[in-house]
Amino acid sequence: MDASQNWMLCALGATLCAGVVVQLAAGGVAAWRTGERRRRRAERWREAFLRRVEAVAAASRARDVNAPPWEGERPMRVASVVDEAEGLKSFYLTPADGQPLPGFMPGQYLTLSARLPSDAADATAPDDAKPTVRCYSLSDRPREEFYRLTIKREPADPNRPGSKPGVFSGWMHDHTKPGDVIACKAPSGGFFLNPADPRPVVLIAGGIGVTPMMSMLLTLDHLRSHRPAHAFFAFRTPDERPYDDDLRRLAASNDRFKIHLFYSKADGAQAERPPSSDAAQPTESWGERITVNALSERLPSNNFDYYICGPPRMMHAIVPDLLAWGVPPDAIHYEAFGPASVKMAPDDSLMERAKGSVVRFAGRDCEAVWNGEYESLLELAESLGVPLASGCRAGNCGACRVRVLEGKTATTKPPGATAAAGDCLACISLPEGPVVLEA
Secondary structure, eight states: OOOOHHHHHHHHHHHHHHHHHHHHHHHHHHHHHHHHHHHHHHHOOOOHHHHHHHHHHHHHHHHHHSSSOOOOOOEEEEEEEEEEEEEEEEEEEEEEEEOOOOOOOOTEEEEEEEEESSSSSOOOTTTTEEEEEEEEEEOOOOSSSOOEEEEEEOOTTSSTTOOOHHHHHHHHHOOTTTTTTEEEOOBOOOOOOOOTTSSSSEEEEEEGGGGHHHHHHHHHHHHOOOEEEEEEEEEESSGEEEOOOEEEEEEHOTTTTTEEEEOOOHHHHTSSSOOOTTTTTTTEEEEEOOOOHHHHHHHSOOOSSSEOOOHHHHHHHHHHHHHHHTGGGGGGEEEEOSSSSOOOOOHHHHHHHTTTTTEEEETTTEEOOOOSSSHHHHHHHHHOOOOOSSSSSSSSOTTTTEEEEEEEESSSSSSOOOOOOOOOEEEGGEEEEEEEEOO
16 A cells, blocks of 8 residues: 555545544534523523512411511611612611521511610710610512611701701611611511512602612512512602612513603703603603602503502602592502501591590509590600600501500501500500500
């Protein structure tokens, strides 16, 4: 065999070997692609399964919403403090014991308790200071690692001469830092969205009322819910709007979410600016407030569940207008912190039954006849100089819980906090006949 034949055989062998290598490589690539497809399919199945489990767990929590995941107060460590917007800070709380945090229903709140200094400039309180209690809505979706609260620094009310800035919110803004520990009750509250419910929703918020709505949106997004959601959020200016990155991401990545931002305080140029219309971004309207007319112009119908949280003036305007628009009362859900809660239909019969009732405070050995001048037993106690503890003044935090020694009381609204048998929440309770309170 001459050299030319040897060369031809070598070339042929090399070609055959190259073909085998190519086939093996192609087979390997095909096998890798098949494995990758299976892995991705398994990961998608796993994520969908976990979302279903989480939705079922959320539905279970909705049924057992009055059963707190822990009793009493639990120490929480401040992990981070983030400036969100003008006058707003987010506080990330982690469990001091290192154990996972239980879930909650989006829209619920945490009750914080702290001994505060009498002087706002001081960072520490005297040992004999009584705890101050406040409720703040959770502003993120449920996570095992942390809870997030977004707290507004409450200024003095310009319409009330002599009023003071918010003591608790000011202390949180000025003195609370990473590493601090604060006492916290379990998530609670009857204002929440059930993620397992398929009905489309409209979320309406004004100012700091956006916090529970963000928890609802982020939860629906995390669960990849097919539930349509229209969010209407009102602020005075863009500087007061938190969660800018989240709002833009939600609008861009989820075509079931429509986010509408309203700014009531606008200069001449801003007021003349037309509403933005980019479907992949939140729409912005300048010099306009959220009204039922604004909702009707942007919604396909009124056939939604409505969740509302905002200042009393906004709440008192929107809730009656929704009813007049034909929205059923059971489709309207609202949260109003503070004494000016919205009443869908004031129950005058409670006030009438309470009139003439003798209310006695056993600890102070004083009594008064209920004449309808006050809206709650708490207000009556304060008028008599009886020192009852209080916090939210809306039946949410439980700070005003007091023992009923004799007689019966009635509540003026569904409570967010639970009261043990034989107790009442003085801030939302009226007497039903003669009553004796342990205070």
